Amino acid sequence: MVPFRLVPLSGVPIAEQVAFAAKKAIFSRKLRPGDAFPSVRALARAMKIHANTAQKVIAQLAAEGLLEVLPGIGTVVARQAAPRSGRARLLAREVEQLAVQAMQIGASLEELQSAINECWRGLAGARSDRGAV
Amino acid sequence: MVPFRLVPLSGVPIAEQVAFAAKKAIFSRKLRPGDAFPSVRALARAMKIHANTAQKVIAQLAAEGLLEVLPGIGTVVARQAAPRSGRARLLAREVEQLAVQAMQIGASLEELQSAINECWRGLAGARSDRGAV
DNA sequence: CAGGTGTCACATGTGATATGGTACACGTAT
DNA sequence: ATACGTGTACCATATCACATGTGACACCTG
Numbered sequence: 001m002v003p004f005r006l007v008p009l010s011g012v013p014i015a016e017q018v019a020f021a022a023k024k025a026i027f028s029r030k031l032r033p034g035d036a037f038p039s040v041r042a043l044a045r046a047m048k049i050h051a052n053t054a055q056k057v058i059a060q061l062a063a064e065g066l067l068e069v070l071p072g073i074g075t076v077v078a079r080q081a082a083p084r085s086g087r088a089r090l091l092a093r094e095v096e097q098l099a100v101q102a103m104q105i106g107a108s109l110e111e112l113q114s115a116i117n118e119c120w121r122g123l124a125g126a127r128s129d130r131g132a133v
Numbered sequence: 134m135v136p137f138r139l140v141p142l143s144g145v146p147i148a149e150q151v152a153f154a155a156k157k158a159i160f161s162r163k164l165r166p167g168d169a170f171p172s173v174r175a176l177a178r179a180m181k182i183h184a185n186t187a188q189k190v191i192a193q194l195a196a197e198g199l200l201e202v203l204p205g206i207g208t209v210v211a212r213q214a215a216p217r218s219g220r221a222r223l224l225a226r227e228v229e230q231l232a233v234q235a236m237q238i239g240a241s242l243e244e245l246q247s248a249i250n251e252c253w254r255g256l257a258g259a260r261s262d263r264g265a266v
Numbered sequence: 267c268a269g270g271t272g273t274c275a276c277a278t279g280t281g282a283t284a285t286g287g288t289a290c291a292c293g294t295a296t
Numbered sequence: 297a298t299a300c301g302t303g304t305a306c307c308a309t310a311t312c313a314c315a316t317g318t319g320a321c322a323c324c325t326g
Contacts, residue, residue: 011282013314020233027236039271050316055273062272064237072271072324080239090238091231091245095252098227100153103160104197105223106213109253112224113246119228120242144313146283172302183285188304195303205293205302271324278317285310293302 014049018057026066026077028123037067037075147182151190159199159210161256170200170208 025031037058038046044054058075061067068078102112158164170191171179177187191208194200201211235245 015314020230023233023237024229027233040273041271052317053315056315058272066237069272070324071273072322074271074324091235091240091248092252094227094231094234095248096157096256097153098224098231099249099252099256100156100160101227102224103256104156104199107224109250109257112228112249112253115224115228116232116245116249117242119225119232120245123229123232123236124242148283173304174301185286186284189284191303202303203293204304205291207302267326269326272322274321276319279315281314283310283312286308288306290305291303294300296299
């Protein structure tokens, strides 16, 4: 069974949602390096999406280095590549967007920091307990 | 002159980009409550976009309570409404997205916090120096 | 060989988006 | 009253991203 579900959210492409869910599963270690990733057609069936869309998801994750494709065999979760330098720069857009939105709803910097903390712990904290919800 | 520029970014709707730029200008106090906001046609001319698109921007910002429409007169920057309760919940999606992306590029929680801090200061820090770049 | 895997190439329909144009109700200034 | 600027509302059109649908190919394993 695939370790993530999908709620039809408006505005966000299905492929993006699935890819994001897969990322969460990987970073929270519900999927460990070396684990087999659902095949294109299996993923399509499980997520109720088209095989072509599922293929796009896998292709994107593979391009980002999160999955390793074994031609003719399947796809497995890759070990994380060494992070490149100047990585803080890549977050600028997202950080700015989050900051502005936080300001708009009247949140304080402390509240935002706390929300980040909580979320981070929620992801990184589910390390070796595989069956946990 | 409008206090924000626009760089044609792929994938993101123009109206969204303009609205976001306007939000930044408002929250960083480059536009203060009571200040006149560019008119639909002026904004369209300045941003090199269609009047219809500019109107969509203003309508969205007004719907979010950031602008106050004076019928027949124009649009001014509104005083921020009292923040509603349970506001941390509204950030969950964005926070989660940012956290996952930070993990992907190998950033630590501390680095992420620091990036947030810096960005927040950059926005809230430009309070009363109007002419600054 | 058959069956599974990832990959690619079309075509099709749908929805969002941006543009272009026109019109209206409102308020201000002349 | 007139002219002008304001936000707002339609309609039409073109474009693009997206998901779907279908088919085909190269690869590996049994």
